[in-house]
Amino acid sequence: MTKITPGATIGILGGGQLARMLALSSAQLGLKTHIFSPFADDPAFDVSTNRTHADFLDESALNDFANSVDIITYEFENVPARTAQVLESLRPVRPNPKVLALTQDRLIEKQFIRDLGAQTAEFYDVTDITSLKKTVNIIGCPSILKTRRMGYDGKGQAKITDQRDLEKLYMTFNGAACILEGFVNFSKEISVVAARSLDGLFSAYDICENIHENHILSTTLVPATIKDETAQGAIDIARKIAEAADYVGIFAVEIFVVGDHEALIVNEIAPRVHNSGHWTLGGAVTSQFEQHIRAIAGWPLGSTQRLGAKVSMQNLIGKDCEQWKELLSSEASLHLYGKKESRPGRKMGHVTKIHL
């Protein structure tokens, strides 16, 4: 298994803020970066050593990219299978692209989680209007219809509150393969951000407590206000996932906490650095971005020690970033992603506050 040395080049698929922060952390470790993205304005291009602006299915560009780097990683789970296949034939791709097949499809993902003995919401495959009606009947309302693929930040899903108008609703999904999920009445949303090294060592950060607004992460508070046993249970689930997937790098597991007994219902797995882990940048000895690079480089994982009694992270969504000047005057640390244009729902930056 290839281990790189300082001076090597990390290839990164995708050029958004996650790729940008991965590139900045690579630089800290004396590594060069090469960003591959189909979007010319992507903010990671501004900080990378080398840049390829091409489509993910442009095999000639993929070949040149792979030949110019030492290892390859990605900032998003929707890397096309063919892209991964081309790259894998030339250089190590980490995390192993097998995890993409697992996390790109909600049905396969939930089955994988269940097979590990962890709980998920009730779910059924929905292939047509007949199966939708049948499964709504089984699960009851409210329930949630989700596309199996390409959903994020609440996109590609709809809440079903009664059994009328199912045809009309289903039409808006345009025949996409779906699952119907039971609605989880959670008391808290948490996430485990953890890493597994090339040598198979596992290390988790403190559990994050997450608050979403309009299906988009708004705030993360660390440590989560949950029982120690609950935190340990969540970490155990993450460890099982990492080992079963032979995972290398940072990943996040989003989990619902239900009831006073704090039952854990796994929502989804993100095979990449994760927004709920942004607090680690400045708030922990090793950031999730550095940890990811260490893991995929084949290097030892760093300390996940939290700095300060509590750390909070607030996303700046859309026009929130216009407050940059006031935020600079606070005790918090401002991170702006360098995106040209703020749009509603677009993640423009975040603010981290360490409570000593």
Add this chain to the structure above:
Amino acid sequence: MTKITPGATIGILGGGQLARMLALSSAQLGLKTHIFSPFADDPAFDVSTNRTHADFLDESALNDFANSVDIITYEFENVPARTAQVLESLRPVRPNPKVLALTQDRLIEKQFIRDLGAQTAEFYDVTDITSLKKTVNIIGCPSILKTRRMGYDGKGQAKITDQRDLEKLYMTFNGAACILEGFVNFSKEISVVAARSLDGLFSAYDICENIHENHILSTTLVPATIKDETAQGAIDIARKIAEAADYVGIFAVEIFVVGDHEALIVNEIAPRVHNSGHWTLGGAVTSQFEQHIRAIAGWPLGSTQRLGAKVSMQNLIGKDCEQWKELLSSEASLHLYGKKESRPGRKMGHVTKIHL
């Protein structure tokens, strides 16, 4: 006075590790960077948005550079006067290049410090062998002969331990303008790393205690183990310097602490981010690099709050960087500068440890 907004471009003269860390911090704040350096292999090129590889006296390149950026700063004090002049006619250069004239010449620098009421070592202008002999006679031995210009990390200086062979020694200085300094028998070397904003606000980090080996900084420990009054005295000196120079940005003042009464003898001023402030990167809420960018951007200064009871920073000089793997396994944070080649005395990286 120009204040920039996120999305603007910072032009940086010099492409070494200081420029590299300035570029990384600019990115955190949503700013682009443009590095100008005469050395093609310089490590800051790897992380900057735009790059100019040209000589500092190439006026056409300087013009293009200035026209492509919003404000200009530098990572080193030996920017040629003509370079600063060309750039200043086109864009704001911060800190104000007047400070370059002050810090490029040890004689002018020491006179400036004395005029502020701070103490320096005894010093005399040395213009020829006659004045050297005369001043060695006044100061006595040991004393130190230093070139007025272009000295750093112990370069351009020689200790005089007796009055014989002065001619031979002086020959090695090739007629360069020099000063003779009294030898300071210090108990500690400290530095104040501080910033002044465009609006004239001043903010200092905790005092650094520095250990040099072979005239090169080896270790910084924070906070320095000195009396509170001594620390306050050092900060007062830094504030006076900043105000007298109408300074904008980060600077460092190197000071000797002498005797049980902890007298303060100012050694020199660095008009830039400084090696003894590297601990702030990860060890304080706002790093010196971010603070410099905030200051020159015309933005409010950030919190200088230290994270942890103590913070230590160890330089990796020359072959020290070969220990990178062991250092990655420690609780410390490794920073490598991405330099192609390690040479004796060359700063290759540093390691920061936060003692919680």
